[in-house]
Amino acid sequence: MGASRFEFRDVWEYITSNQDYLIRLMIQHAHLVFFAIVLGVVIGITLGFLSAYYKPVAAVVLPFAQIMMTVPSIALIGILLPFVGLGFNNGLVALTLYSLLPIIRNTYTGLNEISPSILEAARGMGLSERRILWRIKLPLVLPVVFAGIRTAIVMIVGIGAIASYVGAGGLGDLIFRGIARMRPVMILTGAIFISIIAIFLDIIMGWIERKLIARQT
Amino acid sequence: MIRFENVTKIFSRGTIPAVSNLNIEIPEGTICCMVGPSGCGKTTSMKMVNRLHSITEGKIYIDEVDNSTIDPISLRLDIGYVIQEIGLFPHMTIADNVATVLVEKKWPKQEIGKRVDELLELMGLEPKIYRQRRPSHLSGGQRQRVGVARAMAANPPIMLMDEPFGAVDHIARVRLQNEFLTLQEKISKTIIFVTHDIDEAIKMGDMIAVMREGKLVQYSTPEDLLSTPADEFVANLVGGNRSIKRLHLIRVSEILNRKVATVNMSDTLEAAKKHVIENAFNVVYVVSDTGVLNGFIGKVELKQEGEFVKDVYRSYPEIISDEATLSDALSVMLSNGESYVPVVDDFEHPLGAVSLEDVFKAVRQDD
Amino acid sequence: MTDSGVNINSAVISAEESVSPTRRFFIGIQKSGPVLVPLLSLAAMIVLIIYMVNNPGGAIEARILNYGNVLRMFREHITLVLVGSGAAILTSVPLGILITRPAMRRYTPLIDNPVNVAQTVPGLAILALFLTIFGLGFRTAIFALWLYSLLPILRNTSSGIQGIEPGIIEAARGMGMRPWRILIRIELPLALPIIMAGIKTATVVLVGSAALSTFIGAGGLGELIVTGIDLMRPTLIYTGAILSALLAILLDNLLGSLERYLRER
Numbered sequence: 001m002g003a004s005r006f007e008f009r010d011v012w013e014y015i016t017s018n019q020d021y022l023i024r025l026m027i028q029h030a031h032l033v034f035f036a037i038v039l040g041v042v043i044g045i046t047l048g049f050l051s052a053y054y055k056p057v058a059a060v061v062l063p064f065a066q067i068m069m070t071v072p073s074i075a076l077i078g079i080l081l082p083f084v085g086l087g088f089n090n091g092l093v094a095l096t097l098y099s100l101l102p103i104i105r106n107t108y109t110g111l112n113e114i115s116p117s118i119l120e121a122a123r124g125m126g127l128s129e130r131r132i133l134w135r136i137k138l139p140l141v142l143p144v145v146f147a148g149i150r151t152a153i154v155m156i157v158g159i160g161a162i163a164s165y166v167g168a169g170g171l172g173d174l175i176f177r178g179i180a181r182m183r184p185v186m187i188l189t190g191a192i193f194i195s196i197i198a199i200f201l202d203i204i205m206g207w208i209e210r211k212l213i214a215r216q217t
Numbered sequence: 218m219i220r221f222e223n224v225t226k227i228f229s230r231g232t233i234p235a236v237s238n239l240n241i242e243i244p245e246g247t248i249c250c251m252v253g254p255s256g257c258g259k260t261t262s263m264k265m266v267n268r269l270h271s272i273t274e275g276k277i278y279i280d281e282v283d284n285s286t287i288d289p290i291s292l293r294l295d296i297g298y299v300i301q302e303i304g305l306f307p308h309m310t311i312a313d314n315v316a317t318v319l320v321e322k323k324w325p326k327q328e329i330g331k332r333v334d335e336l337l338e339l340m341g342l343e344p345k346i347y348r349q350r351r352p353s354h355l356s357g358g359q360r361q362r363v364g365v366a367r368a369m370a371a372n373p374p375i376m377l378m379d380e381p382f383g384a385v386d387h388i389a390r391v392r393l394q395n396e397f398l399t400l401q402e403k404i405s406k407t408i409i410f411v412t413h414d415i416d417e418a419i420k421m422g423d424m425i426a427v428m429r430e431g432k433l434v435q436y437s438t439p440e441d442l443l444s445t446p447a448d449e450f451v452a453n454l455v456g457g458n459r460s461i462k463r464l465h466l467i468r469v470s471e472i473l474n475r476k477v478a479t480v481n482m483s484d485t486l487e488a489a490k491k492h493v494i495e496n497a498f499n500v501v502y503v504v505s506d507t508g509v510l511n512g513f514i515g516k517v518e519l520k521q522e523g524e525f526v527k528d529v530y531r532s533y534p535e536i537i538s539d540e541a542t543l544s545d546a547l548s549v550m551l552s553n554g555e556s557y558v559p560v561v562d563d564f565e566h567p568l569g570a571v572s573l574e575d576v577f578k579a580v581r582q583d584d
Numbered sequence: 585m586t587d588s589g590v591n592i593n594s595a596v597i598s599a600e601e602s603v604s605p606t607r608r609f610f611i612g613i614q615k616s617g618p619v620l621v622p623l624l625s626l627a628a629m630i631v632l633i634i635y636m637v638n639n640p641g642g643a644i645e646a647r648i649l650n651y652g653n654v655l656r657m658f659r660e661h662i663t664l665v666l667v668g669s670g671a672a673i674l675t676s677v678p679l680g681i682l683i684t685r686p687a688m689r690r691y692t693p694l695i696d697n698p699v700n701v702a703q704t705v706p707g708l709a710i711l712a713l714f715l716t717i718f719g720l721g722f723r724t725a726i727f728a729l730w731l732y733s734l735l736p737i738l739r740n741t742s743s744g745i746q747g748i749e750p751g752i753i754e755a756a757r758g759m760g761m762r763p764w765r766i767l768i769r770i771e772l773p774l775a776l777p778i779i780m781a782g783i784k785t786a787t788v789v790l791v792g793s794a795a796l797s798t799f800i801g802a803g804g805l806g807e808l809i810v811t812g813i814d815l816m817r818p819t820l821i822y823t824g825a826i827l828s829a830l831l832a833i834l835l836d837n838l839l840g841s842l843e844r845y846l847r848e849r
Contacts, residue, residue, distance in 0.1 A: 035722040070832035072792035073824030078809045082818045124269055124377070125318050125368070126293030135317075139308045158706020162796065164580025166813060175712045179799060191712040195705040202704040216308040217353050 014185045028059040029170035032091050033159050039098030073159045093128025093166025099152035108150030109143035143212040150205035158199045219243040220288045224275035235261045237431045246405035251423030258431040259411045267296045297368030297376035301383040305352035312348040316369045336366040358389040379411045399574045420465040460580050464544035472579045475569045482527040489514050498557045501566045503530040510567040543576050623835040636823045643835030645819045659803035668729030669787045676734045680741025703735045707793035715800045733786035740782025744775030765766040777847040783840035793831040
């Protein structure tokens with residue numbers, strides 16, 4: 001393609017004349033990220049709690065989740081191909097898997113970092129393990145888990161763009177189609193949109209996270 | 218009443234028992250201090266009462282009921298529990314912390330609110346100010362108070378306290394100790410009080426259980442512990458200065474027999490002068506209209522310019538309550554730089570004074 | 585990816601209490617980790633390459649899976665990672681030191697905040713942005729990867745130095761050490777484990793980002809994966825995926841034990 005000459009006015013023009021397409025891509029992207037993070041949160045928090053409560057689970061889950069993270073995203077998406085095929089499902093599984101580690105790890109370390117004296121006091125006062133879970137552990141670990149969810153969301157917004165390559169839709173389409181058609185304006189639009197969404201989500205989630213922490217201290 | 222009967226605790230098989238064959242009876246309404254070096258089994262013994270630790274052998278009876286037959290959760294809900302680290306829940310307000318057990322016991326919301334305020338007031342924490350605060354905004358001493366209030370919430374007949382005043386500095390600790398003793402006179406709980414500090418044990422305990430390597434070495438009143446230590450270990454623990462230790466045992470109220478006259482703020486200096494001359498320490502107390510001790514007038518103040526008491530009186534840096542020990546009285550005398558210390562009641566109304574001489578006499582008599 | 589993406593080693597195991605066989609197994613791995621895991625990964629990579637080249641499983645696969653081709657892509661991948669992160673270390677460590685000098689301290693947030701924001705920009709977006717500016721090719725990829733791994737290292741360098749207890753610096757100054765000596769003898773050694781953690785994170789993330797470089801024509805193991813996806817040949821995907829994953833694990837472990845060594849020292 002070579003260094004192409006264009007102006008930012010072209011990008012603006014592209015955005016305004018392709019609004020519907022862009023909105024559709026954004027909705028696809030949001031759809032994918034949303035369902036993946038919901039799954040990731042449910043599975044991740046469950047595994048995090050199981051790991052904190054049962055050492056053998058931790059010994060399996062934590063190293064596994066960590067190795068997961070070292071697998072390059074395009075590689076994971078490729079590996080999943082024979083199992084879940086092309087399209088939305090592939091993206092969903094890949095994004096869910098990537099969202100797990102930050103959530104599991106933060107849940108696990110958050111639970112482990114609750115001061116033993118707090119738990120001893122709760123136990124000594126007659127709270128059952130189940131009540132301790134609901135009244136003490138969950139509220140205490142919430143901001144830490146939320147920080148993990150924040151990391152996960154920002155990360156999978158980016159990986160969602162890569163999943164576009166296997167037909168999961170979303171803003172990555174702009175980049176890959178732009179490369180294929182040699183249209184720098186499309187590539188740039190895609191890159192800018194994805195970046196802005198990731199930054200925006202990070203800021204919003206960071207704000208909520210600070211609120212959660214402030215509420216507790 | 219709490220009774221340990223041949224209680225033994227072995228943590229893992231083949232190791233030395235953490236507690237071996239412990240027999241203690243703690244009468245209703247008394248404080249039993251368990252004291253000894255770390256690892257002596259005192260905390261372990263305490264934690265077997267509310268079944269935070271299981272009992273390997275033997276039984277613990279609470280009001281003649283074997284505690285292993287009571288469901289641990291309901292057992293613990295009826296036993297107050299205070300630990301050194303306090304363990305306040307950082308995500309809850311002070312009110313919610315204090316209310317923890319009440320919520321577990323499903324008290325009605327209104328009654329919980331009322332009880333929480335009552336407890337905060339009892340512990341000297343103005344409910345309006347502290348109810349909605351978080352633990353992180355409190356000082357160490359205030360946290361300890363909340364910890365005690367939380368343990369007393371459901372008015373449990375028994376309290377377990379593991380170094381409850383261990384996390385604060387000396388001055389705050391002395392105050393908390395005195396306050397708690399005053400409180401105990403009103404509430405008469407049966408209390409196991411674990412400490413490694415023999416002075417604290419002597420001051421707080423009705424009975425003292427000295428433990429060493431899981432075994433009970435001596436179980437007696439503080440007086441007996443000081444006068445007839447069971448063996449060299451106890452003697453060393455109690456230390457050489459037993460007369461000084463005895464200062465912890467005697468309350469100011471026990472030896473208080475000196476009256477000091479009082480004058481009002483609006484009285485003339487002439488009226489005060491008469492009292493100053495007659496008084497053994499050459500002072501007269503100055504009280505407010507409500508009878509609160511505001512300060513004093515001595516010979517130095519009399520020489521100053523002024524017509525009325527309020528023009529020249531001076532306030533005391535420190536005063537003590539009649540619940541304080543002679544040891545407290547002595548240290549206030551040193552810090553005030555006087556050979557006597559003013560004694561007041563709970564409302565800071567003057568009760569009289571204790572002099573250095575009184576303290577000497579009390580310790581000598583005891584010998 | 586953001587900072588907390590890739591380091592969990594520390595949280596997994598603390599050897600205490602009674603040790604169950606499973607735990608002992610993992611502690612064993614942890615202890616022999618510095619040698620065992622990288623060696624195993626290396627061996628696995630070699631075996632995988634030999635096996636795949638000899639058993640491509642089809643005519644199309646065979647055309648792509650030959651030693652010359654696979655080793656080229658492997659070499660390209662390593663070059664992308666090492667040159668990218670090497671350049672990032674050389675630029676961001678001095679930059680991190682510079683922005684933490686007393687004279688610069690009040691400008692630190694001016695650099696830190698944009699860096700934190702930039703770090704949330706996805707790798708693919710960075711590659712794409714650079715593609716539109718510099719065009720296709722290896723150099724564009726290197727440049728993008730350099731910028732991408734610059735951020736975590738810069739941040740760890742600056743927070744590592746800023747995290748040093750002020751008392752330590754003051755003590756050093758009180759003893760008459762010059763600022764330059766304080767930097768060399770106190771600040772850098774104390775911040776080194778944290779800088780190293782940043783380098784590790786950056787490098788492991790880079791292995792993944794480098795796999796995307798194929799989209800802008802820079803080759804690497806991503807080429808194998810993407811070709812596999814395009815042609816629907818699982819063998820190619822697996823070969824590329826496993827090789828790059830093993831490379832990431834290898835670097836993660838090597839740099840991780842280097843970090844641990846620096847921390848313990």
